[in-house]
Amino acid sequence: MSATDRIALPLRRPATALAAWQRSALVLAGLAAALAPLWLLESFHLFQLTMAVIMALAVLGLNIVTGYNGQISLGHGAFFAVGAYATAILMSHLDWSFWATLPVSAVVCGLIGYGVGFPALRLGGLYLALTTFSLAVAVPQILKHKSIEGWTGGVQGLFLVKPDPPAFLPLTPDQWMYCMALIVSSVCFLLAWNLIRGRIGRALMATRDHPIAAEAMGMDIAALKTQAFAVSAMITGLAGSLSAVAVEYVAPDSFSFALSINLFVGMVVGGVASILGSLFGGLFVLFVPNIAEAISKAAPGVIYGVILIAFLFLLPDGFAGLLRRLAARLRRASP
Amino acid sequence: MPTRRLLLAAAAGGLFTPRLVRAQETPGVTATELRIGNTMPYSGPASAYGSIGRSHQAFFRMVNDNGGIAGRKINFITYDDGYSPPKTVEQVRRLVEQDRVAFLFNPLGTASNSAILRYVNQRKVPHLFLSTGADKWGNYQDTPWTIGWQPSYRTEAQIYAKHMLEQKPNAKLALLYQNDDFGKDYVTGIRDVLGARYDAMVRAVSHEATDPTVDSQIVTLAGSGAEVMLTATTPKFAAQAIRKVFEVGWRPLHYLTNVSISVGTVMEPAGAERGVGIITSAYLKDPTDPAWEQDAGMNEWRSFMSKYIPDGDMKDGSFPFAYGIAQTLMQVLRQCEGNFARDNVMRQAANLQGFVPATLIPGITVNTSPTNFHPIRQMQLQRWTGTTWERFGGIIEGAHLAG
Numbered sequence: 001m002s003a004t005d006r007i008a009l010p011l012r013r014p015a016t017a018l019a020a021w022q023r024s025a026l027v028l029a030g031l032a033a034a035l036a037p038l039w040l041l042e043s044f045h046l047f048q049l050t051m052a053v054i055m056a057l058a059v060l061g062l063n064i065v066t067g068y069n070g071q072i073s074l075g076h077g078a079f080f081a082v083g084a085y086a087t088a089i090l091m092s093h094l095d096w097s098f099w100a101t102l103p104v105s106a107v108v109c110g111l112i113g114y115g116v117g118f119p120a121l122r123l124g125g126l127y128l129a130l131t132t133f134s135l136a137v138a139v140p141q142i143l144k145h146k147s148i149e150g151w152t153g154g155v156q157g158l159f160l161v162k163p164d165p166p167a168f169l170p171l172t173p174d175q176w177m178y179c180m181a182l183i184v185s186s187v188c189f190l191l192a193w194n195l196i197r198g199r200i201g202r203a204l205m206a207t208r209d210h211p212i213a214a215e216a217m218g219m220d221i222a223a224l225k226t227q228a229f230a231v232s233a234m235i236t237g238l239a240g241s242l243s244a245v246a247v248e249y250v251a252p253d254s255f256s257f258a259l260s261i262n263l264f265v266g267m268v269v270g271g272v273a274s275i276l277g278s279l280f281g282g283l284f285v286l287f288v289p290n291i292a293e294a295i296s297k298a299a300p301g302v303i304y305g306v307i308l309i310a311f312l313f314l315l316p317d318g319f320a321g322l323l324r325r326l327a328a329r330l331r332r333a334s335p
Numbered sequence: 336m337p338t339r340r341l342l343l344a345a346a347a348g349g350l351f352t353p354r355l356v357r358a359q360e361t362p363g364v365t366a367t368e369l370r371i372g373n374t375m376p377y378s379g380p381a382s383a384y385g386s387i388g389r390s391h392q393a394f395f396r397m398v399n400d401n402g403g404i405a406g407r408k409i410n411f412i413t414y415d416d417g418y419s420p421p422k423t424v425e426q427v428r429r430l431v432e433q434d435r436v437a438f439l440f441n442p443l444g445t446a447s448n449s450a451i452l453r454y455v456n457q458r459k460v461p462h463l464f465l466s467t468g469a470d471k472w473g474n475y476q477d478t479p480w481t482i483g484w485q486p487s488y489r490t491e492a493q494i495y496a497k498h499m500l501e502q503k504p505n506a507k508l509a510l511l512y513q514n515d516d517f518g519k520d521y522v523t524g525i526r527d528v529l530g531a532r533y534d535a536m537v538r539a540v541s542h543e544a545t546d547p548t549v550d551s552q553i554v555t556l557a558g559s560g561a562e563v564m565l566t567a568t569t570p571k572f573a574a575q576a577i578r579k580v581f582e583v584g585w586r587p588l589h590y591l592t593n594v595s596i597s598v599g600t601v602m603e604p605a606g607a608e609r610g611v612g613i614i615t616s617a618y619l620k621d622p623t624d625p626a627w628e629q630d631a632g633m634n635e636w637r638s639f640m641s642k643y644i645p646d647g648d649m650k651d652g653s654f655p656f657a658y659g660i661a662q663t664l665m666q667v668l669r670q671c672e673g674n675f676a677r678d679n680v681m682r683q684a685a686n687l688q689g690f691v692p693a694t695l696i697p698g699i700t701v702n703t704s705p706t707n708f709h710p711i712r713q714m715q716l717q718r719w720t721g722t723t724w725e726r727f728g729g730i731i732e733g734a735h736l737a738g
Contacts, residue, residue, distance in 0.1 A: 044432035048425060141545050146514055155515045157420070157449060247421045248453065253446040254420045258379065289422075293377070293415045297388075300415050301378045 034182055043174040047246070048286060050178045054242045056282025057185045059266040060192055060275065061236030066264075067273035068196060069228040070208030071120055075132030077260030078139040079109050079233040081252075083240025085143065088158040088250040089151050098163045098245055102184070105241040106234045113233020117226030136260040140252040157251025160244060181242050188235050193275050195231070204228055205273070236263070269311050271320025280319035284311075363437025364675045369407045369668075371395075372414075372430030374442045379417035384443055386647065387466060388413050390657035391441065393643035398665065405673035412436060420450035427451045431460055437675050438463060440664055441484075441657075445469045445516065448481075456480045461681045463667070464660050464710070468594070470520045473708040475685070482684055482708045484660050486618055488517060488592070490733035492524025492567070494616055494714050495590040497731055499563050500528070502588065507536055509561035509587065511552055511576060513568040514541040521567035521592065527734045542572065550579050557585040565590040570600045577605035577613065589613045602719060611721045616714040616731075619659065620694050621724070623650050632693030659692035663701055663710065666690045698730040709733075 018026070037049050062076045086105035090096040116135065120128050143152050152158065165176035195201055206214040207224050215221050244250050266285040271277025292303035315322050363370035375388030395411040403409060412434050414426040423442065430436045431454075438461035442448055445467040455462040456478050464484035465472055468491075472483030486494075499508065510525060512518030518541065526533045538559040540552045549572050556564065557580070564587040566576045573595035580589065593615045595601050602610050620627045627633040636658050640647055647654055668675070670683040687710065690701040699713045712733045717724040 042432060044428045047428055051421070051425060144515065144544065146543060155446070155517075157446065159453060243421065247424050247450065249420060249424065249450040251420050251446045251449065253418070254450075256380070256419065258417070258419070289378075289415075289417070297377055297392075297413070297415065304378075 034186075038171075038175050038178060043172065046174050046178050050174075050181045050246050051243070052283045052286040053178070053181045053185050054239050054246060054282070055263075055266060055285045056279045057181075057188055057242070058236045058239035058263050059270060059281040059285070060185075060189060060278035061232045061234070061239065062263050062267050063270075063273065063275070063278050063281075064192060064196075064204075064235065065228050065232035067267060067271075068201065068208065069204045069225065069232075071225060071229065072125065072129040073132040073229075073232070074129050074257075074260050074264060075116075075135035076232075076236045076263045077255050077257060078132075078135045079113060079236040080240035080243070080259060080263070081139050081143065081250075081255035082112060083109050083237030084244035084250045084255070085152060085158075085240075086237070087241035087244045088160050091160045091245070092158045093151065098180070098241075102238060102241055105237050109237025109240075110230045110234040113237075114226055114230040116233070117229030120229060121222050121225055133257065133260070136257040140255050140257075143252040143255075153251075155252060157249055157254070159249055162245050162248055177246055181246065184238055184242060188238060189275060189279075192235065196275065200224075265308065269308070269315075269318055271318030274318065274320030276323065277318050277320030284319075361437070361676045362431075362435045364407070367407055368410050369404065369675055370410045370412060370434060370436040372412050372427070372434060372436030372439045374414050374416040374423050374426045374430075374439075374447065376418035376443060376447075377415040379419065381418040381444065384466070384653060386651055386653040387441070387443060387657040389647070390644065390654050391661055394639070394658065394661040397639060397643055404665070404668045405671070405675075407675075411440075416442075416444075416447055418444055418447065420444075420446045423447040424450050424454065427454065431455075431458060437461075438677060438680050440464060441466055441660055443467065448472070452478055452481060459677060461677055461684060463680075463684050464663060466656075466660070468520075469516055470523065475706060475708040480681060482703065482710070484663065484710050485656075486616075486711045486714055486733070487709060488520035488567070488594075489524035489527070490709060490712050491593065491616055491714065492521040492565070493528050493733040494716075494731045495565055495614075496525050496528035497734070498614070498716060498728075499588070499590070503562060506563045506588070507538065507559065507561040509556035509559055509564045510537055510539040511549065511556060511564070511566050511568060512539065512541050513572065514543055517569075517594070518567050521565065524733075525565070542568065544569065546572075548572075548579075549575050553579040553585075554583060557583045561587060563588045563590070565592075566595070567592045568595065570595045570597060574601045574605040577601070577610045581606070581609040591615045593617060596724065598723075607721050610719045613719045614716055615719075615724065616716050617724070617726065618696055618699050618711055618714045619652065619655050620696055622652065622655055624723075624726075626726075632695075635693045655694035659694040662692040662694075663687070663690060666701075696726070696730070 037046060041049065058076065058080055062073060065071050066073050083105045086108050087101040090101040090104060091098065119131055123131055144155055162173050162177055164173060165171040203219050203224055207219060207221055211221055262285050266281030269284045270281025288307055289304055292307060293300040295303045373388065373391065375385055376382055377385040377388060392411055392413065395409045398404065399408045412430060414429065416423040416426050427439065430439065439455060440463050443466035448465050448467055459480055462481040464482065468485055468488050470487040470489040472481055473487060499506065510522065512521050522539060525537060529536055538556060538561055540555055542549045542552050553576055566573055568576065573591060589612065591613050596615045620630065620633055636655055639658065640649060640654060666687060667680065667683045670686065671679055685703045685705050687701050687703045692701065696715050699711065701710045703710050713730045715726050715730050716728050717726040
């Protein structure tokens with residue numbers, strides 16, 4: 001018996017909860033939707049989708065600390081970069097297999113995230129946003145530094161090779177890459193979902209919504225905030241690892257501060273404090289710039305801005321909010 | 336005998352069929368169209384270079400207006416990569432796998448091109464005339480599907496070293512370089528020319544792109560007693576270097592990389608009078624130079640601009656650059672004589688002899704061969720007069736290296 005079992009917690013089970021068969025049908029449909037592209041899409045579109053899944057994972061990381069815990073971070077591109085470089089260095093210098101680099105990348109990013117969490121305790125709101133932003137600005141330059149050039153490859157960057165699919169699977173490397181991104185992301189999404197639904201998730205949100213009340217309830221705010229940063233950095237770092245093998249190349253220019261801003265945009269558009277919203281955020285971040293460019297090559301930035309504003313205007317609480325409202329309407333409609 | 340005739344017919348048929356099949360299988364080529372792919376930073380930190388992409392679009396529109404090439408219209412597909420290597424990978428895969436372009440032409444950026452280098456060479460997609468001055472694009476042995484265009488930084492350094500040896504054969508050279516790919520190409524170029532004498536003649540000091548100033552490096556170099564200096568760094572540091580060299584009272588024969596010769600961002604911030612006598616190099620006709628007012632090549636370029644890019648900035652050096660590079664591509668396509676299969680395009684790209692684009696300084700020609708993937712290897716020197724860059728002397732060619 002752990003301590004939590006003896007504490008009476010309010011069970012969050014609304015009257016309209018789905019029946020078990022409905023839930024498993026949803027899971028199966030989700031699985032089918034996730035796997036269908038393997039056969040339906042050509043390699044290029046599959047690659048795009050792989051990148052979108054990776055971005056979604058990175059947005060999920062950001063959502064944990066910013067969405068659920070209320071600590072604004074404009075520096076998650078830095079964790080993404082560290083994860084990518086951890087994998088790239090281990091794979092290209094030490095010939096590790098991709099899977100073996102994942103725990104290392106997660107631990108390194110987790111530790112750095114934990115470290116960043118400490119100043120975050122004293123800095124709130126906008127000041128924290130700027131502190132993390134400085135991290136995003138600094139990391140690409142640090143990666144170029146002479147003293148670590150032997151490992152990072154300096155401005156030249158590092159090349160690595162996508163792992164081959166295991167012999168028993170009849171898949172191309174692109175299809176296998178998609179599977180890997182899918183596996184890692186699904187595990188992370190599932191774990192994050194469990195984390196948020198449980199005691200820790202409620203504590204995170206309580207800290208965000210009313211820190212004084214949360215502290216009065218006996219929550220250790222400092223530990224919660226630093227750990228939220230660590231978990232968040234870990235997830236975004238894993239996304240970075242995946243992106244390194246998907247692109248097969250890392251360079252400091254790949255991780256400019258624009259990446260951090262993009263992740264932030266993805267989070268807001270997808271839905272702040274929403275697990276599913278992160279998925280939409282990833283799709284948005286990857287595909288909307290292409291749409292903007294297809295409309296105008298002269299000023300893709302302007303079009304992107306217009307689309308972004310339109311989204312914020314039409315969906316003020318993100319995709320996730322739209323889904324929530326649709327679901328509510330459905331529930332009201334059916335007696 | 337009917338059987339023999341049948342055999343002959345079958346053999347003749349056999350000779351023709353693969354060609355027919357291949358014609359259909361040639362990616363990016365149809366009876367009416369030739370598809371060419373490109374990536375450019377239309378957005379992001381380097382979006383100023385987007386004018387190169389705009390120029391290409393207009394250029395191929397002009398080609399199509401004049402009937403296209405070998406009976407085909409050129410479909411130039413260009414995508415924005417925002418100067419971000421992962422985005423370049425995505426866009427290039429889109430070009431190769433979805434749009435099925437015949438080849439890639441003039442993608443911009445050293446990091447962006449590095450990111451796609453292996454992909455295009457694995458797929459054997461010609462990767463022609465990149466917009467970047469790094470030396471590694473001339474590596475015909477390891478990356479036989481990639482070829483640069485402009486003189487590399489290494490070639491430029493060779494040219495300065497040759498000129499220096501003519502002027503002051505025994506002088507000591509102070510070398511200030513930025514500690515990255517770009518700066519190190521200059522060290523390599525100087526070493527190419529000086530060879531064994533490098534260690535005795537050169538005092539090299541580097542700086543990081545993140546350093547606030549290069550003052551201490553300049554003081555070190557000035558103290559070395561060198562009579563010649565080469566500054567191989569980006570505009571901000573170049574301006575600092577020119578200023579500091581003047582302030583410490585050092586008056587070397589000063590060579591400056593042509594990356595950092597902008598009047599607005601280097602010479603004026605450094606103090607125009609402080610830089611008098613500085614030598615740099617050029618290979619393109621400067622659209623602001625009055626010497627080219629009646630020049631036939633520049634008139635050709637100006638009439639292209641007025642007809643196809645009427646709102647383009649006539650002072651922007653990117654336009655003559657893009658025009659010259661696009662003309663080089665057209666020469667390759669003419670040499671293909673209608674066979675735009677990837678291996679033939681690559682063969683012709685490595686088979687240019689003495690081609691003269693309209694916007695190159697007279698005397699400079701484009702030459703390639705299966706063992707020379709550095710199309711432009713010549714430059715002319717120019718000197719800062721206090722108000723403008725003035726060309727002098729003849730055309731100098733980079734060092735010929737064995738292998």
